[in-house]
Each structure stands twice: as C-alpha cells, then as structure tokens.
Amino acid sequence: GENVEQHPSTLSVQEGDSAVIKCTYSDSASNYFPWYKQELGKGPQLIIDIRSNVGEKKDQRIAVTLNKTAKHFSLHITETQPEDSAVYFCAASITGGTSYGKLTFGQGTILTVHP
Amino acid sequence: GAVVSQHPSWVICKSGTSVKIECRSLDFQATTMFWYRQFPKQSLMLMATSNEGSKATYEQGVEKDKFLINHASLTLSTLTVTSAHPEDSSFYICSATPWQGRYEQYFGPGTRLTVT
Numbered sequence: 242g243e244n245v246e247q248h249p250s251t252l253s254v255q256e257g258d259s260a261v262i263k264c265t266y267s268d269s270a271s272n273y274f275p276w277y278k279q280e281l282g283k284g285p286q287l288i289i290d291i292r293s294n295v296g297e298k299k300d301q302r303i304a305v306t307l308n309k310t311a312k313h314f315s316l317h318i319t320e321t322q323p324e325d326s327a328v329y330f331c332a333a334s335i336t337g338g339t340s341y342g343k344l345t346f347g348q349g350t351i352l353t354v355h356p
Numbered sequence: 357g358a359v360v361s362q363h364p365s366w367v368i369c370k371s372g373t374s375v376k377i378e379c380r381s382l383d384f385q386a387t388t389m390f391w392y393r394q395f396p397k398q399s400l401m402l403m404a405t406s407n408e409g410s411k412a413t414y415e416q417g418v419e420k421d422k423f424l425i426n427h428a429s430l431t432l433s434t435l436t437v438t439s440a441h442p443e444d445s446s447f448y449i450c451s452a453t454p455w456q457g458r459y460e461q462y463f464g465p466g467t468r469l470t471v472t
Contacts, residue, residue, distance in 0.1 A: 273459050275460065275461070277463070282466070282468075283465055283466065284360075284362075284449050284451075284463035284464050284465045284466045285400070285449070285463045286463070287460060287461070287462060287463075290460060330399060330400070334459070336459040342388070342453060342459045342461070343390060343402055343405055344390075344400075344402070344461060345402075346399045346400050347399065348398075348399050349398075349399050
C-alpha cells in the first residue's frame, strides 16, 4: 500500500519568514495530494490540494509543488503569522475506482511561528 | 460550504458500555464517509470507509464487530464503539467526500472518547 513520509516533524520560524514542509510518497498511482492544518483539539482543515496533472498551485500565502517523477510534494507558506502555528499533515490518495479516494497521511509537522 | 459536524464533541463512558458517534454533512451530500482514529501527537489512522447503503470496508486490524458503522443516508454516518474499554479512548474523526465524483475530504471537528 501507499506510504507517505513527511519532514520535518517540527519546524520553528520567526513571524514573516517562510516555512517549507516536504512529503514523499511510494505509490506512483497516487494522483491527489491534499494538505491539512489541524489545530489542537480540532479536526483537520483542508488548506490546499493538488492533482497529479499539475506541478504547482498557489492560494495567497500558501503554495504546493508536486514532482511526480521524484514522487514528492511540498507545502510552502510565505510571510508566516502566529496564527499559522498548528500541525500540518500531507496526504496522498488514488481517486476513482474501489479505493474511494481514501487518504494516506504523513506523520505531521508541528509548525510554530514566533512573534 | 462543505461543513461536516460530529456529535457529541466529547463523551465519557464506563468500561463495557457502548457509545454512538454521529457524523453529518451539513451542506452537501456525501457518497463516501471515512472514520479515523487519532492518538495524542500522532497522525490520523483510517479505520473504515463507509458508502451510503452498503456495508463499511474496514482497514486491516480494525475489529468490525467492535466498531459498528452505519451509513444510513447521504448526510449521516454513525460509528458505534461497542463494549468500550479504556484502550478505546481516543479522538475519533470523520470525513466526507461530496457527491458527483469529487475527491476532496472534509473533516468533522472530532469526538473525544474517554472510557473509564
């Protein structure tokens, strides 16, 4: 089955700096890669996603890049703010068919943005 | 849009009793719902995939007789933890995929279960 590795496990930055979180996946059939932000005691919130036919996607301060050949994808947050502090999870799935798009999650990254 | 609710948000029960958790998609119809379990400081672990009107598909190692899942309608799935034990204490989260072949999963706020 799919295996997703996420690094780093913790990331500490100063407000205004950029943050980058990287993930690798093992199954070349995976074609959908979402990123989730989870605050303490809450459910994960979808912040951005990318499909395998796209190399990069941006939404304001957040961007995701995908390298299908190397089987890795990254989350980039620019101009970080203290409210960006949370746990971030990457995930991968195969959409369509009998898998119903079930997600395999990375281990998570605890991002701390210091004022 | 794409709001998923869970009820209750937290529950405490005694060992040996059963607990039901509801997951509802509030503003969309969900053909597929998923149930996850999350231990402190860990990632989400998929327990089962639930499709409306059919039996749930459980992940390897998840006891289907202990974690009963019912997806009775396009907006409601329930997870019942039967004969709960302290080791079942965890954060249970559901997610839902909207209708018409979309693939994004939207998560509920989670239910904190404590078994005493």
